[in-house]
Amino acid sequence: MDQLEKASQKSMLHPKPKGLMLQYGTAGFRTTAKHLDHVMFRMGLLATLRSRKTKSTIGVMVTASHNPEEDNGLKLIDPMGEMVTPSWEGYATQLANAEQEVLCSALKDIIEKETINMSETASVFVGRDTRPSSQRLSQAVLDGVSCLGGQIQDYGLVTTPQLHYMVRCRNTHGCYGTDTLQGYYQKLSQAFIELTKNARNHTDDQKRLLVDGANGIGALKVRELEACLQSELQMVLFNDGSNGKLNYLCGADYVKVQQKPPQGQLEYSPWCERCCSFDGDADRIVYYYNDSDGSFHLLDGDKIATLISTYLKELLTQAGLNLQIAVVQTAYANGSSTQYLEDIMKVTVSCTKTGVKHLHHAAQKFDIGVYFEANGHGTALFSEKAEKEIQQLVKDPNVSDEKKHAAKLLENTINLINQATGDAISDMLVIEAVLAIRGMTVQEWDSIYTDLPNRQLTVKVADRRMIDTADAERRAVTPAGLQDSIDALVKKYTKARAFVRPSGTEDLVRVYAEMSWHMKSQSP
Ligand SMILES: CC(=O)N[C@H]1[C@@H](OP(=O)(O)O)O[C@H](CO)[C@@H](O)[C@@H]1O
Numbered sequence: 001m002d003q004l005e006k007a008s009q010k011s012m013l014h015p016k017p018k019g020l021m022l023q024y025g026t027a028g029f030r031t032t033a034k035h036l037d038h039v040m041f042r043m044g045l046l047a048t049l050r051s052r053k054t055k056s057t058i059g060v061m062v063t064a065s066h067n068p069e070e071d072n073g074l075k076l077i078d079p080m081g082e083m084v085t086p087s088w089e090g091y092a093t094q095l096a097n098a099e100q101e102v103l104c105s106a107l108k109d110i111i112e113k114e115t116i117n118m119s120e121t122a123s124v125f126v127g128r129d130t131r132p133s134s135q136r137l138s139q140a141v142l143d144g145v146s147c148l149g150g151q152i153q154d155y156g157l158v159t160t161p162q163l164h165y166m167v168r169c170r171n172t173h174g175c176y177g178t179d180t181l182q183g184y185y186q187k188l189s190q191a192f193i194e195l196t197k198n199a200r201n202h203t204d205d206q207k208r209l210l211v212d213g214a215n216g217i218g219a220l221k222v223r224e225l226e227a228c229l230q231s232e233l234q235m236v237l238f239n240d241g242s243n244g245k246l247n248y249l250c251g252a253d254y255v256k257v258q259q260k261p262p263q264g265q266l267e268y269s270p271w272c273e274r275c276c277s278f279d280g281d282a283d284r285i286v287y288y289y290n291d292s293d294g295s296f297h298l299l300d301g302d303k304i305a306t307l308i309s310t311y312l313k314e315l316l317t318q319a320g321l322n323l324q325i326a327v328v329q330t331a332y333a334n335g336s337s338t339q340y341l342e343d344i345m346k347v348t349v350s351c352t353k354t355g356v357k358h359l360h361h362a363a364q365k366f367d368i369g370v371y372f373e374a375n376g377h378g379t380a381l382f383s384e385k386a387e388k389e390i391q392q393l394v395k396d397p398n399v400s401d402e403k404k405h406a407a408k409l410l411e412n413t414i415n416l417i418n419q420a421t422g423d424a425i426s427d428m429l430v431i432e433a434v435l436a437i438r439g440m441t442v443q444e445w446d447s448i449y450t451d452l453p454n455r456q457l458t459v460k461v462a463d464r465r466m467i468d469t470a471d472a473e474r475r476a477v478t479p480a481g482l483q484d485s486i487d488a489l490v491k492k493y494t495k496a497r498a499f500v501r502p503s504g505t506e507d508l509v510r511v512y513a514e515m516s517w518h519m520k521s522q523s524p
């Protein structure tokens, strides 16, 4: 029997609920776990085709990130560890929605359009988060891959960024690192230890950090990392999954959106202590602390981008390197951060649509592109040119000690930062290293600029696709009149900005608004 017919027959064991339509959204498929078995199997098939097409290893991560525990989802990872290319997102949607009778022809269609040679070898890496449904669903992915004759490496429980890292390591034949968990921990911890060994602010007090694991995979992996860090970072882990529910009253999304500490934080944290929260698949991180009068301070993705880009820019100046550095944000970036970066830091800032894939691609256009969503998802990308110039400087016997020192710090920072995708563990280590090197407390970091007060709300509507946006989602084009009403309101306030857009991960509309505390004085 031909491979495709076999796949189509096997797919009956993973039946699609009739009429169910799903879309590969901002970050892959996401919905209640009950409705995903067929999607998983079919994405196993698609990943195998993608692997044949690219002659590379492809990743499939089973996770629904910050969504409730009952949900699940899937992300496809392309050869360099980035999110799958948009044209294949379209195939993913087609395949997920094909009724059983037409599945075989839907597969044939993709094979023909992409001229895929089915006798090529194929290789797929699979990982999953800690949700109760993840094991069963990742088994469906594995079934799909083996059905089309793909080779499988099942990493089991890993964070999303760890799987991205593995894929990149494999496809660069080890140049990026070793494609094992141990390889990941060693690469990161060695770079962290190198970076912080002579740091002026690396006292025992400064080494303490409270980590909210969102009761998810990040908590498990932080425990594994700990052993490699040789006490150079002393993490106090809470919401570690031992009794709480995944993402419930905790985690990066909760802290960012609610603008309050996660459950459990106050039990551990004295005033002004640095704390951070991961999200459910550990690709996002936010920091925060409570000050002495008990008020809560959030340091989100914008503050992280500012800290990292300021640090990199200083090192480039010290090293005498003329490389262009830029920060990529989305419409959710606080206006104060954009103003600080453009006016004070004088770095290029660009704004893209929501979703890491957009930021990632925009960041690749610069020598060094730092990108962060306000919710804490981001990283820094170094172009080949940037890496080469930095490495040359490290080796150059004729440069001053100051320049060499700066170049070495840059080199270790490149090793510490996950260039495949935003990574809570890697970002945490970068932030901790930068604070130690610059001798900064969390309050000093926080005071770089003051956020404009802001709110993010969600609204349930009958059909969120009624809203279409333009200008990196900052303006609503449809329905008619919506943007005019927003503009009329915004005009009344100082430094105000507001926009609405349909979510790409949930069936709702997101509303964002920010403004300064002061209302514009009414003109007579
Ligand atoms: C405002 C917001 O935080 N949106 C999030 C959320 O996307 P939505 O399309 O807004 O649902 O989930 C994405 C995936 O995790 C993340 O990339 C994005 O930043």
Ligand SMILES: [Mg+2]
Pocket: 065, 066, 279, 280, 281, 282, 283, 284
């Ligand atoms: Mg996530």
